[in-house]
Amino acid sequence: MSNPTSKHTPQPVSSRTTYALAGVALVVVVAIVGALYLWNRGASTSDTVRNDGYGSAHDPAVTVALDSDGAIVLGKPNVAKTVEIFEDPLCPACGHLEKIYGQEIAQQVDLGKIEVRYRLVNFLDRSSKSKDYSTRAVAANECVAQAGDGPVYAKFHTLLFTTQQPSEGGPDHDNKELADIAKQAGAGDDVAKCITSGERADSARAHAEAAAKGLESTPSVLVDGKKIDHTNPNWVLDAAK
Template sequence: MSNPTSKHTPQPVSSKTTYALAGLAVVVVVAIVAALYLWNRGGGDEVRNDGYGPVRDPGVSVALDSDGAIVLGKPNAKTIDIYEDPLCPACGQLEKIYGQEIAQQIDLGKIAVRYRLVNFLDSRSKSKDYSTRAIAANECVAQAGDGPVYSKFHALLFTTEQPSEGGTDHDNKELAAIAKQAGASDDVAKCITAGERTDTGRAHAEASIKALEELVGKKWGTPSVFIDGKKIDVNNKTWVLDAGK
């Protein structure tokens, strides 16, 4: 669920603690109301750098770290960590508002992004494993190494193609089709369709949750953004530009 504290705030968030402790009926009502509130509030938010789109520079690479982090950027750029769940509405709002500005700063070599994907919202998807499968799909695309393709895929999954909590979600064939829309190869699509990285993606999600808990404790939420272990206030509309200074 999401509880924005200002007009321009896409977080906090979807909170693991809240989902775990609340009764199922309460969770469903609160999640739906909070998501509607977030999107209605977000509708008036200014999209930063609107029209830029995803990463453009073919010199931008993407790599899959051993711990599952997906690193998008140019060498020697300042790295920011973004923790997010593919089903999290507030994460979608973060991408909607700041994703294009992030893409431009990556193209300029100002920042690189280390995406740390988590799956605590699996149970809020119809398939009961959407977040995990979406993480696996992200890894299939990332391991191909094409930065602009990964950037477009990530943007699609968190904006126009993001499922709603409690609603229907994408099966693996649909995730593969979205990857193809982003420019991924047939081999990448086969990786997604076959679910080749599902178990690995699940393990990496658990590692990301552990890393997030080490940073902020058990009461964490998504999206969460860090630079050098310090949590960034994304209520500040210039946080992306500030990160690249």
């Protein structure tokens, strides 16, 4: 049996419809290309190291002190602007912040434009292989800070958050290795002993837990007590005005 012949005759798509579809496709392609361009431009901007080559704060007039609340205060005397930075020593985003903006921060500290209050927390202890790396790293920071040498502390802090920062879940530094990093930054034997003995472990844990109260995430940056957007590429220079 033969199939019945259809009476429907396909009609060609009009040129007007073809142009409309082509126009829609072009708009979609342009939108995608534009979005990729903006995303790539934003990514490259956020990954550009600010003031590359300056290094950590190195003016001998820069001092460091361990405040009663556990804040580590780096700067020159009588500075008008205070930048407060909340960080976890194992936090990758904190490491990124230091890699991108650390040298720019250092120059403004050397110029006496800002002082920095580092508030170190231990959110990521459980994410470290030793299960207590963040706390021990906070203790090591306190050992270096209480010696009072600003440039030494600045270099130690830079090393710990950049080239010497462990990965979450991977091997981390034991106390001897933390002491070796401190000595690489210029710290003396008394500081190294403070770190290897773990003498500041309890105070560091208490300070870290106090700093973490009400804190939503790390890194967080406050300028004169007000939280700012640290993804703004000019935030350091704005803070120093």
